[in-house]
Amino acid sequence: MSYSREEDIGPDGQDNDSNRYPDYSRNTTLFSKGESGKYVPRSIFIDPDASSVDEIRNGALKSLFSPEQLLSGNESTSNNYAHGYHGIDKQLVNSARDQLRRAAEDCSNLQGFLVFRSLGGGTGSGLGALLTETIAEYFPKKAKFEVAIHPSLGDSGSTSNSESYNAVLSTHRTLENSDCSFLVENSAVAGIFKRNLDVAHPSYKDLNEAIAQAISLVTLDMRLSGSGGMVDFDVLQSSLVPSPRLHYPLLSHGSFIRFDGSGQMLDCDATQGKRLATALLYRGDAVPKDAHSSLNLIQRKLVSPLDERGIAALQLSFAGGAPIPFPDSPWRSPRQGVTGLSNTTAICQNVWQAFDSFSSKVEEISDFGLKMGHVEG
Numbered sequence: 001m002s003y004s005r006e007e008d009i010g011p012d013g014q015d016n017d018s019n020r021y022p023d024y025s026r027n028t029t030l031f032s033k034g035e036s037g038k039y040v041p042r043s044i045f046i047d048p049d050a051s052s053v054d055e056i057r058n059g060a061l062k063s064l065f066s067p068e069q070l071l072s073g074n075e076s077t078s079n080n081y082a083h084g085y086h087g088i089d090k091q092l093v094n095s096a097r098d099q100l101r102r103a104a105e106d107c108s109n110l111q112g113f114l115v116f117r118s119l120g121g122g123t124g125s126g127l128g129a130l131l132t133e134t135i136a137e138y139f140p141k142k143a144k145f146e147v148a149i150h151p152s153l154g155d156s157g158s159t160s161n162s163e164s165y166n167a168v169l170s171t172h173r174t175l176e177n178s179d180c181s182f183l184v185e186n187s188a189v190a191g192i193f194k195r196n197l198d199v200a201h202p203s204y205k206d207l208n209e210a211i212a213q214a215i216s217l218v219t220l221d222m223r224l225s226g227s228g229g230m231v232d233f234d235v236l237q238s239s240l241v242p243s244p245r246l247h248y249p250l251l252s253h254g255s256f257i258r259f260d261g262s263g264q265m266l267d268c269d270a271t272q273g274k275r276l277a278t279a280l281l282y283r284g285d286a287v288p289k290d291a292h293s294s295l296n297l298i299q300r301k302l303v304s305p306l307d308e309r310g311i312a313a314l315q316l317s318f319a320g321g322a323p324i325p326f327p328d329s330p331w332r333s334p335r336q337g338v339t340g341l342s343n344t345t346a347i348c349q350n351v352w353q354a355f356d357s358f359s360s361k362v363e364e365i366s367d368f369g370l371k372m373g374h375v376e377g
C-alpha cells in the first residue's frame, strides 16, 4: 500500500496520472506493467491459514493483485516453527516456489528479494525459513534482504510463549541464507509512536506503516525519477555487512533531520557494543549539512569508542521525494524522513535475550517438537 501510494498507482493498478508526487518515477522496480497498462506488484503473499490473505482478497487492494500472488490454505501452524517448516501442505509450498520463479523471470534485471515475516509465529519462523532457503537455492547470487518481527520479550508484546523458540530456531536456520536482516520489535516501534507522535496504543496498521516508511527508503534510490540509482541492495550489503554472518543492522526511522537514535525499531542500548557500519538514508528536503551533523552526533554520543578491531563504515545517501503517509496517519505529512541502518553488536542483547528465554525452557523443547512429530537435529 505504501509503495503504490508513493508511485501514485491506484488500488486497481492503474496509473493515477495525478502528478501529485512528481518525484516518484512510477517505474517498474517494484511493479510490472501489463499490456493493458495495469501495474502489478512484484510480490507474493502466503499464509497457510487463509484469514490474513483473505483480508487482502476482500480488501481495498483486491484488484491490485492477481489471484496467483495470494496463496493460502486451510491449516494452522499452531505457533510452532516445526510445523511451519516441516508440516505445511506440499501443494501450497510448491505453488509459492512456482510463483517465486515466475515473479523472478518477469524481471529484466533482478536485484534481489525482500522478505517480510515474523520470527515469533509458526508461519513466519517456519515457512518463512523454508522459503528463504528456497530463494537462496534458486537465486544464490541475488541479494536476500528481510524484515523480521522479533518477539518483544519480557512484555506483553508477545502473543505466545513459544515465540522465543520459534525465533531462535528460525534465526539459526536462516543465518546462512539471508544476506541482510532488519530485526524489528513491535514494542520498540510502539515506543516511537508514544515518544514522538503522542499515540499511546498504536495499531498493527500504525506499526506496519512506520516499518514500511523505514524500509521504503531502502529501495527509494532505485525507484525515484532523476535519482542515480546508486543505493541498491548490493551497495547496502557491501557497506553494511563486513562478514556474511554479521548481517543484522539496527533499523531506525524518524521524520526529522536530527537523527538521534530515538527512532530505533529494536529495543537495545545502542551505546553498548561496537558499531561496525552505519548508513543514513535521507529523503525529502534534507540538506547535507544537517545530515553531517547527525553523523557527528552518532559518532560522539552513540558510538562507544571503536577498538582496533572495529570497522567503521559510514555512508550517507540522499533521495528526493518527501514521505507520503496514509491520509489518517499520525505521521502528518513530514517534509523529510531518515532511515538509519547501523550494524552494531548492541543487537546481541536482544538475540541473547531470546536465546536465554529459549534455553531456560529447554526441557519443554522435546515435547514441543515431539508433539508435532518433528525434532530439529
Ligand SMILES: Nc1nc2c(ncn2[C@@H]2O[C@H](COP(=O)(O)OP(=O)(O)OP(=O)(O)O)[C@@H](O)[C@H]2O)c(=O)[nH]1
Binding pocket: 047, 049, 076, 077, 078, 079, 080, 118, 119, 120, 121, 122, 123, 124, 125, 149, 151, 152, 157, 158, 159, 163, 186, 204, 207, 208
Ligand atoms: N508489526 C506487526 N507485527 C505483527 C503483525 N501480525 C502479527 N505480528 C506479530 O508477529 C508475531 C507472530 O504473529 P502471528 O500472527 O502468530 O504470526 P504467523 O507468522 O502468522 O504465525 P502463526 O499465526 O503461528 O501461523 C507476534 O508477535 C505478533 O505480534 C503485523 O501485522 N504487524
